[in-house]
Amino acid sequence: MSGPSTYTPSNGFTRWLDSRLPLLRFMNDTMVTFPTPRNLNVWYTFGGILTFCLAVQIVTGVVLAMHFTPTAAGAFDSVENIMRDVNYGWLIRYVHANGASMFFLAVYIHMFRGLYYGSYKAPREVLWILGVIIYLLMMATAFFGYVLPWGQMSFWGATVITNLFSSLDQVVPHMGTAIAHWLWGGFAVGDPTLNRFFSLHYLLPFVIAAVVGLHIWALHVPGNNNPLGIDVKGPQDTLPFHPYYTVKDAFYMVLFAMLFAVLVFYAPNFVGNPDNYTPANPLATPAHIVPEWYLLPYYAMLRAVPQKLLGVLVLFGAIATLVFIPWLDTSKVRSLRYRPMLKPFFWVLFFDCILLGYLGSQEPQATTNVFGLELSDLLLARIGAIYYYAFFWICLPVIGLIEKPKPLPQSIAQAVLGSHAAAAAE
Numbered sequence: 001m002s003g004p005s006t007y008t009p010s011n012g013f014t015r016w017l018d019s020r021l022p023l024l025r026f027m028n029d030t031m032v033t034f035p036t037p038r039n040l041n042v043w044y045t046f047g048g049i050l051t052f053c054l055a056v057q058i059v060t061g062v063v064l065a066m067h068f069t070p071t072a073a074g075a076f077d078s079v080e081n082i083m084r085d086v087n088y089g090w091l092i093r094y095v096h097a098n099g100a101s102m103f104f105l106a107v108y109i110h111m112f113r114g115l116y117y118g119s120y121k122a123p124r125e126v127l128w129i130l131g132v133i134i135y136l137l138m139m140a141t142a143f144f145g146y147v148l149p150w151g152q153m154s155f156w157g158a159t160v161i162t163n164l165f166s167s168l169d170q171v172v173p174h175m176g177t178a179i180a181h182w183l184w185g186g187f188a189v190g191d192p193t194l195n196r197f198f199s200l201h202y203l204l205p206f207v208i209a210a211v212v213g214l215h216i217w218a219l220h221v222p223g224n225n226n227p228l229g230i231d232v233k234g235p236q237d238t239l240p241f242h243p244y245y246t247v248k249d250a251f252y253m254v255l256f257a258m259l260f261a262v263l264v265f266y267a268p269n270f271v272g273n274p275d276n277y278t279p280a281n282p283l284a285t286p287a288h289i290v291p292e293w294y295l296l297p298y299y300a301m302l303r304a305v306p307q308k309l310l311g312v313l314v315l316f317g318a319i320a321t322l323v324f325i326p327w328l329d330t331s332k333v334r335s336l337r338y339r340p341m342l343k344p345f346f347w348v349l350f351f352d353c354i355l356l357g358y359l360g361s362q363e364p365q366a367t368t369n370v371f372g373l374e375l376s377d378l379l380l381a382r383i384g385a386i387y388y389y390a391f392f393w394i395c396l397p398v399i400g401l402i403e404k405p406k407p408l409p410q411s412i413a414q415a416v417l418g419s420h421a422a423a424a425a426e
């Protein structure tokens with residue numbers, strides 16, 4: 001779809017550079033003239049917003065690292081020093097900490113958009129799988145980052161999650177404990193753990209940036225999918241990326257940045273946990289250990305299973321399932337706009353993930369009042385986890401086979417402009 005290059009160097013220098021390193025040609029073909037479906041809506045601006053989030057996290061993170069001390073004795077105080085004494089340290093830290101939440105908010109919108117419009121289907125399977133790899137790397141990076149301020153939740157969160165590996169003792173005796181000790185660099189979460197987590201937390205965003213490069217490359221080979229889920233048939237269906245989508249992406253990026261600013265300036269601790277303002281204490285376990293909001297659905301699934309190893313498998317299986325979606329979906333039609341049978345199941349999945357997130361934030365023995373009925377959260381989490389799996393492993397393959405899709409439009413141009421204008425545009 002990207003087609004032959006349309007770039008012509010305009011002066012002596014660009015001609016000289018073009019025959020040595022065609023960087024400007026590459027930029028022109030990918031960000032200026034790139035033919036983009038003319039019907040992309042607001043949900044398609046989140047790829048650009050995510051790139052913005054990644055840049056913000058890297059820039060603020062590098063500055064924070066200049067003032068951070070990665071030792072158990074110094075980490076908490078160095079963060080307090082950033083907050084109180086470093087010039088604008090409070091701003092840089094709050095942008096970074098809330099930036100992680102905004103990043104996940106954007107990635108969840110981006111992923112549900114992909115699910116809704118069937119963007120994972122052929123020929124975009126590799127693009128989707130690279131996305132899943134990015135998502136995994138994001139979760140690892142966020143987890144390592146959360147340990148760094150060395151508050152109570154940092155310490156106990158790291159302890160709970162790394163201890164999951166000890167469940168492997170049930171497969172080979174002592175193996176899981178040995179792995180946990182190896183990860184910690186000792187017999188508990190401590191100085192060596194903090195040091196290596198800092199090293200990895202610094203490294204992974206650059207790995208993410210590299211995988212994003214591949215993700216965008218894999219996008220540019222088949223070109224964008226679009227809300228109709230039909231293929232581009234010719235130039236009448238597309239617009240050049242610049243100025244149409246540069247302007248649209250920039251507009252929504254500004255709106256997103258405004259929401260981000262509201263969080264940073266008016267509610268900077270809204271998504272944080274107050275326990276993390278207490279220095280880590282290996283001798284005092286907090287009453288209620290919870291991860292950050294974006295990991296809560298998985299935490300709910302983990303706790304829904306009474307047996308530890310099985311719980312860990314359910315947790316990792318939920319993420320691994322995402323890789324298989326392109327092959328689990330048997331429908332020939334991409335967009336849910338034309339899939340009346342699957343659509344309600346998609347929305348149930350959406351609210352199921354929110355429900356699981358809520359349940360993950362509650363005490364393990366809590367109950368929730370559902371239409372006057374007092375139900376145990378454990379039961380709800382089990383139903384939620386079963387639905388999550390059932391959607392991907394049963395609904396996607398079965399509904400794809402039995403559903404009668406609505407008729408698809410002839411072309412993007414016809415759907416957007418009407419038949420007369422589409423004919424004129426050809």
Ligand code: HEM
Pocket residue numbers: 043044045046047048050051054107110111114117119120124127128130131132134135208212215216219223224225226
């Ligand atoms: C740092 C994180 C990410 C960045 C910077 C990023 C960037 C982008 C960009 C710039 C686009 C094109 C514009 C758009 O469609 O919004 C895109 C498209 C896409 N991304 Fe991502 N992405 C990220 C994470 C993910 C994840 C986690 C997934 C899924 C698991 C994913 C799946 C997709 C798919 C399927 C498309 C094609 C959408 C379509 O054409 O309909 N991305 N991404």
